[in-house]
Amino acid sequence: xxxxxxxxxxxxxxxxxxxxxxxxxxxxxxxxxxxxxxxxxxxxxxxxxxxxxxxxxxxxxxxxxxxxxxxxxxxxxxxxxxxxxxxxxxxxxxxxxxxxxxxxxxxxxxxxxxxxxxxxxxxxxxxxxxxxxxxxxxxxxxxxxxxxxxxxxxxxxxxxxxxxxxxxxxxxxxxxxxxxxxxxxxxx
Numbered sequence: 001x002x003x004x005x006x007x008x009x010x011x012x013x014x015x016x017x018x019x020x021x022x023x024x025x026x027x028x029x030x031x032x033x034x035x036x037x038x039x040x041x042x043x044x045x046x047x048x049x050x051x052x053x054x055x056x057x058x059x060x061x062x063x064x065x066x067x068x069x070x071x072x073x074x075x076x077x078x079x080x081x082x083x084x085x086x087x088x089x090x091x092x093x094x095x096x097x098x099x100x101x102x103x104x105x106x107x108x109x110x111x112x113x114x115x116x117x118x119x120x121x122x123x124x125x126x127x128x129x130x131x132x133x134x135x136x137x138x139x140x141x142x143x144x145x146x147x148x149x150x151x152x153x154x155x156x157x158x159x160x161x162x163x164x165x166x167x168x169x170x171x172x173x174x175x176x177x178x179x180x181x182x183x184x185x186x187x188x
Contacts, residue, residue, distance in 0.1 A: 003145050003159060010138040010163055014131050014170040021127040021174055025181045028120060031108040032184075033068045035060040038103065043084040045077050057081060058101075068103040075099055108185075116185045124178040128171055135167040 026036035039055035054060065058072040058081060072078050082101060085094045095102045108116065139160060146156040
């Protein structure tokens with residue numbers, strides 16, 4: 001494998017890890033209404049006989065700070081959407097009038113906020129571990145390239161420094177995203 005390809009794959013894998021972290025944090029409830037809380041919930045639609053993401057089945061809006069409103073495109077899917085919301089890990093009971101589903105977002109208690117911060121830190125640590133795993137793989141490929149004389153020993157050191165810079169940058173981004181999420185969770 002070409003060493004430039006290794007570097008490109010390493011950078012892409014680290015960027016995807018940070019993007020995944022941002023995506024995971026979007027679904028972490030903070031006490032504020034957000035379409036991201038529910039848009040990726042899988043809904044089994046009996047009339048279609050398949051699973052779909054909620055965002056494909058309904059329009060999701062937040063008309064108030066503590067309310068998510070879900071308007072199914074097909075009214076026959078309303079009960080399937082309600083069931084999926086009840087079974088999700090959100091822990092919020094949906095209210096429906098048959099056409100529109102309302103999700104009132106309760107205020108988070110101080111204890112629940114602290115639990116959410118712990119969850120956020122755990123998700124961020126998983127992302128850091130993933131980044132370090134990508135770094136380890138890249139370092140192994142660089143060493144293998146040097147052993148097969150595809151690159152010189154000096155080049156090896158330069159590439160290893162570049163991989164470390166990518167790693168440090170990704171870890172910094174993860175820490176910044178975590179800090180922002182913690183502040184969001186703890187803000188009343």
